Amino acid sequence: RESIRPWARFGLLVLFCQIALGGWTSTNSAALQCPDFPTCQGQWWPPMDYVNAFRLWESGSTNYEGGSLSNIQAVTVHVTHRLGALLTFLVLGLLGIKIFVKTTDPSIRNIAGWMLIMLMVQVALGIGSVMLHLPAGLAVAHNAGAAVLLLIMVTLNYQLTTRS
16 A cells, blocks of 8 residues: 555646646636547647647637637647647556556455546546547536546545555
8 A cells, every 4th residue: 555655646647737737727718729530630749839828827818718828829728638638548547457456455446446447537538628629518527527537536635644
């Protein structure tokens, strides 16, 4: 358990950052900036503007969709959310594998199993949202899935901390 605990904490941090990035994507109406998958606007690495895409305290003019970012800035946010999803998938996926290899505790393994299932569901919902041009039901399910995955990760960290 000791060797898993730091990985679980790191996984929770990565997931938290990814959820915040998803909120920034949604807030700035950037979810539809990349209507294709796995490329974005037909390019593997479209033009991006990291300097201006993540300015949290400056408000620009609001566009008709409620966002204040230019197309290039919104693409930057969307692509970064995709990269964050890949990182989250790798970190939590490896954490799940590590748990199954390192522990025999059935409750910890059960939590890890649910984490892996929700991770796959989240990836499918995210890709589906892009491919189907963000239907409201899928967008809501993707948000709810993030909340469930966060709850699972908090539970995992709690169990790993209290079951010493």
